[in-house]
Amino acid sequence: EVRIVQVEYAQDWLADPAERGGANRQAVWRTDPALAGPAGCLGDIGTHAYQLAAFVSALVPEALAAEVHTFVPGRRVDDHVQAMLRYANGARGMLWASQVASGAENALRLRVYGTKASLAFDQEEPNLLWFTPQGGEAQRLTRGRVTGAAARHATRVPPGHPEGYLEAFAQLYRDAAAQIMAREAGEPAPSASRLLTTVDDGVEGLRFIEAVLASSAAGGAWRSIVRPRLAIRMN
Template sequence: MSAIGANSGGTGAGRKLRLGMVGGGDGAFIGAVHRIAARLDDCYEVVAGALSSDAERAQRSGAAIGLSSDRVYSDYRTMARLEAAREDGIDVVAIVTPNHLHAPVATAFLEAGIHVICDKPLGISLAEGQALADLAHARQRVFALTHTYTGYPMVRHARELVESGAIGDVRLVHVEYAQDWMAEADNQAAEFQSTNWHNDPKRAGPTGCTGDIGTHAFQIAGFVSGIQPNQIMAELHSFTPNRILDDHVQVMLRYPNGARGMLWASQMATGCENGLKLRVFGTKASLAFDQENPNELWLTPQGGSAQRLTRGRVRGAAAEAATRVPSGHPEGYLEAFAQLYRDAAAQIHAVNAGLPVPAASAWLPTVVDGVAGMKFIDAVLASDEAGSRWVDLAV
């Protein structure tokens, strides 16, 4: 590995892509993360935005990140129409709004011929998600979904190990995503629960914790293991007084090959910060990954000693392609996010040029993953409403 990583310095496909953003105005955490990720590999330039529906806040937010005032919008439909008409209009839009706006915003830009990078979940209903998938396919636009954790080099190495047969046939999949932010006293207050969009079904969708972090757990489990459950049994729960949506979910998983699994996600897990953990057990060996220690992966062969594999030292095409700095120099969340942006840039350049999608970017989460996540949410709801019975899941 070179001193600055194998693939540092953009996609190698020519000019920077012109990026627009919807949402992410001043004070918004995830908008800033997207902009950092887009800049990290020199693949994009942010040139336009509808950063707020409030015109004054939109202009203030646009000025803060250096946008020209004539390319700051307070309406995303206007932005899609005007940017599509410009010779120097945006190539791709990043959508960083609350969930209920994902589908209408993405629809407007896809119909204008503009590629999309969208936060998860894909929308607030399966029907919305499927319509987006159909539209993206019909318009032949790239639609990336920011399941960030699949951008980590060691997650990609884990998938490569599974695909190579290194752990044998998968028997067990265990994934958990534990946070405690909802348990903070201020966030337990009635005022927070009545005003925060994460507890509003009209803006968050039909689930809370499940759609917010449960979909991350579900997606990374399938990404690494290579298998998807065909039946689930789920229980939703809220520990928060008077909360409408769930703050905790636990799910049993059955797979077509006979494997079994467990998924639990909670925003009430006292003492947990961002505890996304995955274990995959095969007939030959097991893998273990902890998102809070993303530069290492544990491989334990049956009857053997646990092996600590580290980013920058493993020899594998997938990990090396997602590595930027030498071993011992930690890479983390922002770099993983940037990897998705780099993969998306490579795909957008290829599609625009009428070329096949580069193999190195093929693991980018897309609208297809988004539809699978919406199907998972629907199955969790169906199982819970039926008294936690087993229900079918086809993804």
């Protein structure tokens, strides 16, 4: 049973006022609430961390206590967020995302601790997964050496050849195409393609943003994540 979910996403590309002067067009629109919405770092990369944690753990929190903060003077959206998470099964979690973490590149990291073992993943080392049983030795699992239908479906090159960020987009396109072709043929979607993200996953991210902003506005008070009476499919 999952007890603890720890996820973080640290970048440094907005540690300086990159949006000023208009040269960095990415920075300009991402820090403009009229274009990007009220959530800066929270909406840009905080949602990625949230979705990764939910997808891997198969859990979504029912409540959170959070703070968003803006470090760079004059910036109109947040550039840093931290949140404590509570899950229905009694698990606890923490999420941290920052775009002003000087020296950080694209550090998306996840740790999940259960009653019998833990998992650790670092997106900057995407071919590796660490599995550590309680009281045992850490096991370094490498992409291409793990058996199972889902692993085989998402693996294209032999072990030892780097595979990661760009191939992740290819996987999404491949699964989307498989579902579209099946629908046009009047057939059910291939089971291997059903891990593909859906609009429900995007809406869940917006629920997370809404709850974080409400909690932060209330001084970090606990706020429930309001959902309809429907199952949330995050994996």
